[in-house]
Amino acid sequence: MNATSLPGGEWTLGDSVVDRFGYGAMQLAGPWVMGPPADHDGAVAVLREAVASGVTHIDTSDAYGPRVTNELVREALHPYPESLLVATKVGATRDAEGGWPVARRPEQLRAQVHDNLRSLDLEALDLVNLRMGDAYGPRQGSLSEPFGALVQLQQEGLVRHLGVSNVTPEQVAEARSIAPVVCVQNMYNVAHRHDDELVDRLASDGIAYVPFFPLGGFTPLQSDTLSSVAARAGATRMSVALAWLLQRSPNILLIPGTSSVAHLRENITGAGLVLGAEDLAALDGLASGAVA
Numbered sequence: 001m002n003a004t005s006l007p008g009g010e011w012t013l014g015d016s017v018v019d020r021f022g023y024g025a026m027q028l029a030g031p032w033v034m035g036p037p038a039d040h041d042g043a044v045a046v047l048r049e050a051v052a053s054g055v056t057h058i059d060t061s062d063a064y065g066p067r068v069t070n071e072l073v074r075e076a077l078h079p080y081p082e083s084l085l086v087a088t089k090v091g092a093t094r095d096a097e098g099g100w101p102v103a104r105r106p107e108q109l110r111a112q113v114h115d116n117l118r119s120l121d122l123e124a125l126d127l128v129n130l131r132m133g134d135a136y137g138p139r140q141g142s143l144s145e146p147f148g149a150l151v152q153l154q155q156e157g158l159v160r161h162l163g164v165s166n167v168t169p170e171q172v173a174e175a176r177s178i179a180p181v182v183c184v185q186n187m188y189n190v191a192h193r194h195d196d197e198l199v200d201r202l203a204s205d206g207i208a209y210v211p212f213f214p215l216g217g218f219t220p221l222q223s224d225t226l227s228s229v230a231a232r233a234g235a236t237r238m239s240v241a242l243a244w245l246l247q248r249s250p251n252i253l254l255i256p257g258t259s260s261v262a263h264l265r266e267n268i269t270g271a272g273l274v275l276g277a278e279d280l281a282a283l284d285g286l287a288s289g290a291v292a
Contacts, residue, residue, distance in 0.1 A: 005054065006019045006020070006021040006053065006054045006055065006268060006271075007020075007021055007243075007246060007268065007271040007272035008020030008021050008246040008254070008271065009250075011208055011250070011251060011253055012206075013057065013085060013127070013161070013182055013183060013208050013253070014085075014126070014127065014160060014161035014182045015160075015161075016056075016085045016126070017056075018056045018057040018085050018253070019054055019055060019056050019057065020246060020250075020252070020253050020254060021055065021246075021254050021268060021271055022055055022056070022057030022058060022059060022253055022254060022255045023047075023050040023055045023057070023058050023059070023255060023256070023257065023264070024058075024059045024060075024212070024255035024256060024257035025047070025058060025059060025060040025064065025069040025072070025073060025257060026059075026060075026061070026064050026069065026257050027257035027258055027259050028043040028046070028047075028064075028068065028069045028072050028257070028259055029064045029065040029068040029069055030065075030068070032098045033064050033065070033098070034065065034094065034098045035065065035068065036065070036068055037068070037072070037259060039259070040072075042259060042260070042261070043072050043076075043259055044072060044075060044076040045261055046258065046259060046260065046261050046264055047072060047073060047076035047077055048076050048077070049261045049264055049265075050264060051077060051081060051084060053264070053265075053268060055084075056081075056083045056084055056085060057084075057085050057087065057253060057255070058073060058077075058084065058085070058086050058087070058255075059087045059088075059089075059185075059210070059255040060073050060086065060087070060088055060089075060120075061088050061089040061090075061116070062088065062090075062112060062115045062116045062119050063089065063090075063092055063093055063094055063100070063112075065094075066093070066094045067115070067119050070088070070116060070119035070120050071119055073086065073120060074119065074120050074121050078120075078121050080122075085126045085127060086120060086122070086125070086126050086127075087126060087127040087128075087129060087163070087183075087210075088116045088120070088125055088127070088128055088129070089128070089129045089130075089131050089165055089185075090103075090109050090112040090113060090116070090128055090129075090130060090131065090150070091103065091104050091109070091112075091130050091131030091132060091146065091165075092131050093108075093112070099135075100134070100135055102134070104130075104132075104145075104146040105146075105149075106145065106146070106148075106149035106152075109130075109146055109149045109150060109153070110149065110153060113125065113128065113150075113153050113158055113159065114158075116128075117158065124157055124158055124159065124160055125158065125159050125160065126160050126161065127159075127160065127161045127162070127163055127182065127183070128150060128153075128159045128161075128162060128163070129162075129163040129164060129165040129183070129185050130143065130146055130147055130150055130162070130163070130164050130165065130175075131165045131166050132146075132164065132165065132166050132167045132171060133166035133167065134166075137166065137187065138166050138167050138168045138171070138186070139168075140168060140170070140171075141171075142171075142174060143164070143167070143171050143174055143175055144174060144178065147162070147164070147174075147175050147178055147179070148178060150162055151178060151179045154179070161180075161182045162175075162179060162180070162181060162182065163181060163182055163183035163184065163185060163208075163210075164181060164184055164185070165184070165185035165186065165212075166185070166186060166187070167184065167186065169195075169197070169198050169201075172184055172198065172202075181207060182207065182208060183207065183208035183209070183210050183253070184198065184202060184207065184208070184209050184210070185209075185210040185211075185212055186198075186209070186211065186212070187211065187212055187213050188209070188211035188212075188213075188214070188245075189211060189213060189214050189215065189216060189221060189241060189245070190221065190226065190240075190241050190244045190245070190283050190286055191216070191221055191223055191226070191286045192213075193286070195209070199248070199249050199251070199252065200249065202251055203249050203250060203251040206251070207251065208251050208252075208253050209249065209251050209252050209253070210252075210253045210254075210255060211245060211252060211254070211255075212255070214241060214242060214245055214254060214255075214256055215238050215241050215242070215256060216241075221237060221238075221241055222237070223286060225282050225283065225285065225286055226240060226241065226283070226286070228282070229275070229279045229282055229283060232279065233273060233275070233279065235270060235273050236266070236270060238266075238267065238270055239266075239267075239269070239270025239271070239273050240270075240273065240275070240279075240283070242254060242256060242267060242270055242271040242273075243270065243271055243272070243273035243274070243275055244275060244280070244283050246271055247274075247275055247280065254271060256271075
């Protein structure tokens with residue numbers, strides 16, 4: 001497939017202009033983001049199809065697999081196109097049971113940055129997100145020490161831009177008081193709207209908001225309202241959920257993941273759905289807890 005115009009237009013992320021429709025590589029690893037994919041060649045094909053379709057923002061992490069998705073990204077796409085921004089994440093590692101133990105001491109973060117550099121075969125990482133909180137969501141507390149450690153790595157030329165992930169609004173403000181933040185990556189979708197005010201505040205300041213689990217994560221989004229809107233639009237619930245995010249705010253950048261080329265194409269097409277005022281109003285009425 002030749003590069004096409006992706007839905008949503010573009011956004012300036014750091015010193016790069018990226019399409020608002022990107023790709024998240026987490027699902028390329030095995031079950032529960034551990035081990036290799038069932039279909040290695042298929043995973044490589046999805047990454048190449050994403051870039052061929054015009055995707056200029058790929059989200060990955062050395063913790064996915066671990067190392068699996070980074071190595072797939074390198075195999076499929078290296079040497080990387082100049083237009084491609086590869087974002088990664090640090091702040092947690094993996095254990096043998098598939099857990100995500102916290103790893104935010106300065107020496108641990110330095111090791112993770114170097115791990116990502118090696119597995120992606122890069123001299124500097126385009127964007128590094130500091131993962132805070134835990135598997136259950138953000139947790140209050142200062143991020144000064146770990147974020148400061150990443151600033152040091154940025155000053156050394158190993159990281160170009162910084163973001164924060166799984167954070168509270170207070171932690172976003174604290175990070176911004178230390179160094180420029182180009183994006184915030186939190187859980188957010190049409191039915192989980194706890195970050196509404198943060199999305200708007202970041203938009204006014206020119207900072208990207210990158211929702212993870214835009215389709216609900218390991219439990220797909222389900223609600224009567226979402227199903228009704230999808231039926232009226234003659235579309236899938238996934239298409240409506242992605243389209244709503246793109247129409248919600250111009251600073252929202254999508255990174256839906258998939259291990260299927262066909263599903264990737266469906267996501268791209270679906271995100272281009274234009275929702276009318278009545279449907280947007282119905283979806284805006286959804287509150288946290290509206291999913292079954």
